[in-house]
Amino acid sequence: MGPMVTPPPTYTASEYLANDFWKKKISYFFDFLDVDKNGFLAQDDKDRSLVLTLAQIKKPLTEADLASFNIGYDEAWTFYGFKGIPLSKRDMIQHMADKCGTSGIAEYLEKIGNRWFGLLDEDGDEEVSWVEFCNMHKGAGRNWEEDAKLSFEAIDTDGDGHISKQEWTNMVWGFFMGLDPTSPSRFMWNNFDKLQATTVVPVY
Ligand SMILES: [Ca+2]
Ligand SMILES: [Ca+2]
Numbered sequence: 001m002g003p004m005v006t007p008p009p010t011y012t013a014s015e016y017l018a019n020d021f022w023k024k025k026i027s028y029f030f031d032f033l034d035v036d037k038n039g040f041l042a043q044d045d046k047d048r049s050l051v052l053t054l055a056q057i058k059k060p061l062t063e064a065d066l067a068s069f070n071i072g073y074d075e076a077w078t079f080y081g082f083k084g085i086p087l088s089k090r091d092m093i094q095h096m097a098d099k100c101g102t103s104g105i106a107e108y109l110e111k112i113g114n115r116w117f118g119l120l121d122e123d124g125d126e127e128v129s130w131v132e133f134c135n136m137h138k139g140a141g142r143n144w145e146e147d148a149k150l151s152f153e154a155i156d157t158d159g160d161g162h163i164s165k166q167e168w169t170n171m172v173w174g175f176f177m178g179l180d181p182t183s184p185s186r187f188m189w190n191n192f193d194k195l196q197a198t199t200v201v202p203v204y
């Protein structure tokens, strides 16, 4: 499969909420962000995940890098539905369905994805290498060692051993906007086929 240069199809919020695969992806993502595993996204999860993420970035960050990263981080959490008060999984999934069902979502995700790509791409050659990919994704509790290769290969769709910005954007689009349970987006964070059976989704 070659690089996709146009955004994927968009769906309505109710189509997202009717799709078990999508709900499980977002539900898994919530569990990942809920660092203290208390079932709510709160300020301490945000602070701790920021520290964990920054700790994985190997390149020295300038003040400007850091400021841009913090703005991007705040923006991403607002996108997930966090407004400073604890957010339940049910409310987060509902919020994400509303967001993903909004026009302009593909452009927005591309913008968030590009910020993230810039952090992954430590040597600035506009591609994410295997080593760069592993540096940032060594997050706690992700069973990362086992599934990193699977994830990398799913994102590197032309198989040249590097993740281009377009390949990265395609994966971000696929993860948040895609409803097809066979799409490579199920491998964005790790082996989702293995995980989804144990991912608990609230009732809607
Ligand atoms: Ca929490
Ligand atoms: Ca690079």
Ligand SMILES: [Ca+2]
Pocket: 156, 157, 158, 159, 160, 161, 162, 163, 164, 167
């Ligand atoms: Ca590639």
